[in-house]
Amino acid sequence: MASHDEVEGDIPPPTASHQVPHIFIIAGPSATGKSTVARAIAERFGVPMVEGDDLHPRENIEKMSHGHPLTDDDRWDWLKTVASVSVNSSKPPTSPPDELDSEQQSRPACVTTCSALKRKYRDLLRSELPEPETAILDFLFLTASEEELLRRIEGRDNHFMKKNMVRSQIITAEVPRALEPGTGEEGNDGDERGIESDCTVIWTDNLSQGEVAERAMDVVRQLMLSDIGNEYKG
Numbered sequence: 099m100a101s102h103d104e105v106e107g108d109i110p111p112p113t114a115s116h117q118v119p120h121i122f123i124i125a126g127p128s129a130t131g132k133s134t135v136a137r138a139i140a141e142r143f144g145v146p147m148v149e150g151d152d153l154h155p156r157e158n159i160e161k162m163s164h165g166h167p168l169t170d171d172d173r174w175d176w177l178k179t180v181a182s183v184s185v186n187s188s189k190p191p192t193s194p195p196d197e198l199d200s201e202q203q204s205r206p207a208c209v210t211t212c213s214a215l216k217r218k219y220r221d222l223l224r225s226e227l228p229e230p231e232t233a234i235l236d237f238l239f240l241t242a243s244e245e246e247l248l249r250r251i252e253g254r255d256n257h258f259m260k261k262n263m264v265r266s267q268i269i270t271a272e273v274p275r276a277l278e279p280g281t282g283e284e285g286n287d288g289d290e291r292g293i294e295s296d297c298t299v300i301w302t303d304n305l306s307q308g309e310v311a312e313r314a315m316d317v318v319r320q321l322m323l324s325d326i327g328n329e330y331k332g
């Protein structure tokens with residue numbers, strides 16, 4: 099993982115010859131499997147991984163470890179840092195999918211874990227990383243039932259997030275209304291507002307870690323190939 103000291107700071111201005119990076123945000127409530135999936139994607143394609151949890155200020159971690167949910171204000175600057183660190187960490191994949199052409203293979207990319215629970219948080223990331231001049235941004239939003247998240251969080255050692263936070267994470271989460279990858283069809287009946295077509299939702303309850311990772315890698319492969327990601331229609 100890149101050192102954050104090297105990559106924090108302003109997002110570089112676009113230049114004519116510069117390929118904007120493709121940023122894949124692995125989103126969803128605590129314990130849905132974001133880090134597990136992001137690691138698999140980073141290893142498979144040889145792209146840098148940014149762990150959003152590592153970018154929280156100490157006060158946020160302390161708050162969550164004492165069982166207090168974060169507020170919008172607590173998350174705002176953190177989300178901006180997630181955006182800039184992701185762009186500044188991006189590098190061309192060392193093991194790109196074979197089907198990519200040479201220009202696609204050299205496009206910098208980065209896989210980032212970041213809860214991005216509410217639509218307005220995803221909108222903030224979109225406005226920090228406007229397409230097409232700053233980045234191509236796509237979200238893979240993982241979700242699972244409360245019972246399953248409680249099971250997973252109990253089975254995870256040495257983590258500041260405990261089971262008393264699962265309820266608030268579920269209540270806060272606004273599962274995006276998204277398109278089914280590759281079909282252009284609406285794939286779920288999540289949020290009642292407009293479709294977030296730069297989001298792919300994966301319900302993970304009945305899928306093993308390996309199955310979720312396979313599905314996520316397939317989506318990333320398709321998005322790298324499509325070059326422009328899924329367009330967000332707002």
Ligand SMILES: Nc1ncnc2c1ncn2[C@@H]1O[C@H](COP(=O)(O)OP(=O)(O)O)[C@@H](O)[C@H]1O
Nearest residue numbers: 128129130131132133134250254302305306307
């Ligand atoms: N699909 C899955 N099925 C069962 N357990 C899973 C699955 N994905 C992740 N886990 C387990 O659940 C726990 C939380 O996963 P993690 O990747 O840390 O989630 P997050 O980064 O979203 O908090 C870990 O112990 C992980 O091994």
Ligand SMILES: O=C(O)[C@H](O)[C@@H](O)[C@H](O)[C@H](O)COP(=O)(O)O
Nearest residue numbers: 127128129151168173213214259
């Ligand atoms: O917005 C939030 O409330 C937090 O970002 C939260 O969703 C995040 O998940 C924690 O940082 C816990 O870390 P894990 O996701 O690794 O459990």
